[in-house]
Amino acid sequence: MKNRILPLLSSVALLLSFTNNIVGQRRPTPITDHYDTHLEADLKTLQEAALADDYALRTLAHLCNNIGPRLSGSPQAAHAVEYVAAEMRKLGLEVKLEKCTVPHWVRGIETAALTAFSGQAPNTTQKVVVTALGGSVATPPEGVSAEIVVVNSFEQLKTMGRVGIEGKIVLFNVRFDTRMAAQGEWSQAYGQAVAYRGLGPSEAARLGAVAALVRSVGGADFRLPHTGALRYAPDAPRIPAGAVTSEDADTIAYLSAEGKVTMHLTLTPQTLADIESFNVVADLKGTEHPEEIVIVSGHLDSWDLGTGAIDDGAGVVIAMETAQLIRQLGLKPKRTIRIITWMNEESSGSGSRAYAESHKSEFPNHIAAIESDLGAGHPLGFNARIGEKALAMLAPLTEILRASGAGLIKVVPGGTGADIEPLEVDGVPCFGMLQDGRTYFNYHHTAADTFDKVIPRELAENAAAMALLAYAVASLPDRLPR
Ligand SMILES: [Zn+2]
Structure with a gap:
């Protein structure tokens, strides 16, 4: 993929390489015309900042240790919705709570x-x-x-x-x-x-x-x-x-x-009456194409035996970290980055369905959707349901991600994430974080899914991978093709 010849070489890039050849200094081949030097530098800055920042870790500690398990319909799940919304508002995002109806089952x-x-x-x-x-x-x-x-x-x-x-x-x-x-x-x-x-x-x-x-x-x-x-x-x-x-x-x-x-x-156990709950939808508005959306997401509900650290508090906080980092660094994505913390992935997926119903007409302007729901292990990259052209556009990004071991984009026919599935079915380029899951199922849905299972460095690597992909897709001159 490194030597892939990309179409649409910009005249600027051509001119630069021409000039460089004349003066005899071989400038490194521009990564592609899609990645100007600003974007490339921004991505590297973002990566460095993500690996050094502990916002995701602190937020996860609060979700797990202070709020606790977040079973759909529970008071903790409702409190977690308020907490995430407040955190996103603190960062100046435009936050909406979008209704969904969830089962209310009590152990x-x-x-x-x-x-x-x-x-x-x-x-x-x-x-x-x-x-x-x-x-x-x-x-x-x-x-x-x-x-x-x-x-x-x-x-x-x-x-x-x-x-x-x-x-x-x-x-x-x-x-x-x-x-x-x-x-x-x-x-x-x-x-x-x-x-x-x-x-x-x-x-x-x-x-x-x-x-x-x-x-x-x-x-x-x-x-x-x-x-x-x-x-x-x-x-x-x-x-x-x-x-x-x-x-x-x-x-x-x-x-x-x-x-x-x-x-x-x-x-x-008891099954009580269904209850109203919410997806938290927080927009970091794009500067040039605010109507175009790039989703980063994880699910906020969890099972009740543990405290939902790896499933899926980790996904929630790395999505939140994307917003935190972009704000901290003062970056300005061209397109809107939308942080979604989904409700009710575990029992019926009603949060995902509610989003699909109310946003269906905007799907043509959904440029990409990313979800993390395979724990907090070291990320290898992404499972991606994308086409050849999109893959080529992402090649320079994967070169940068390779520095933290997350440069793999594994093209899959589907199944990138349960909550983004309606978008995937609609043809939106979709990405699921591809974590090292070798120990994930040891703790999955047990009393041992707790904060201590998350390795801070690996959580930061996840945050970096998600933030870089989202920021690149939101900042490239062209939309990621379907
Ligand atoms: Zn999950």
């Missing part, structure tokens, strides 16, 4: 124990570490007792049929592939296991199960259950559903191979 008691199994010591039970899946209905307050059936796939569940499943608790014992994740294919590893969390409860319910459990979708070995949303099918009965730790899933599978295993399970 309750969650306990489980094996009450009958092979080789059991008399008068004992064995504790199972469980957490309710987001959106789950409750068991009766006193809990439910039933035999457990362990299955390793949807096919196996179907083969067992109603006769094998009715009246039982189904455990989907499908492993998160830690080796696949360790080799960089973490999203793949997640995708293939998470299907059971999303769809498993309804599949089991169709065959008469009284509750469903999944092996936690994640890679850690510290007996931590991983929560996350389930998706009840409209045509299936709703049964209580939880995630057990991978260690407990192994124990249950071991005991089931020896004979009948009975569990007592109590989950008492």
Whole structure:
């Protein structure tokens, strides 16, 4: 990509190179006509400032430690909206709270124990570490007792049929592939296991199960259950559903191979009435084309077990840092940089949908959208759903980003970010931060997703990558082509 020949060489650049050749001083080849020396210098200044600044880190500490978990519909989520809006106003941005309706689900008691199994010591039970899946209905307050059936796939569940499943608790014992994740294919590893969390409860319910459990979708070995949303099918009965730790899933599978295993399970979450919440939309107005928008974003809601540091407080604060840095340095992007902190990514994506509905007519003027939602690990660059021309235009930027190890632009067919998906579908060039996710799924959706998991230097590298991409796209002479 370094030697890519770019079209539309400007006459100025041609003249310069001509002049330089005459006097015999080989001036370094201009990066491209699109990047005048000012822009190139600004990007380098921005990079240096981003790597030195701690605004993102301090803001993340406040979100996690002072405000805490930000489950959609919770008082903390509402408070976080106010906090982010106030911070953006302090920087002089034009801030709007844009409505969306979110589910209001509240976790309750969650306990489980094996009450009958092979080789059991008399008068004992064995504790199972469980957490309710987001959106789950409750068991009766006193809990439910039933035999457990362990299955390793949807096919196996179907083969067992109603006769094998009715009246039982189904455990989907499908492993998160830690080796696949360790080799960089973490999203793949997640995708293939998470299907059971999303769809498993309804599949089991169709065959008469009284509750469903999944092996936690994640890679850690510290007996931590991983929560996350389930998706009840409209045509299936709703049964209580939880995630057990991978260690407990192994124990249950071991005991089931020896004979009948009975569990007592109590989950008492509540689904309250839907509630109004907000995306925070903060504009740093462009000087030449204020109507043209470049989005930087992360999602403000989180699960409730931890404090939402890596998922996705980190994404929120690096987007906020873009605004902070541009203000601090007095830079003037030509186009508007819009910071969005999305609400309700985790359970239904209603924030993203609300934005798409109310801004659809402006999509032709959305030049690019960037989202960070794969943690706070060292950024390698971006997953990008862009065309060849856009890729060529970004080549000089990636040269600069390479200095902090973030110069990779991996062109993907889609799936750059859950919240920017409507823009992606519309054809807007979209970018998802491509972080080192090798340990992300150890903490993802657990009680251990806390501030200490974020490495300050890596957070700053993320802030730098997002700010540079946004500022470049917002400042290039031409729009990034679709
Ligand atoms: Zn997330």
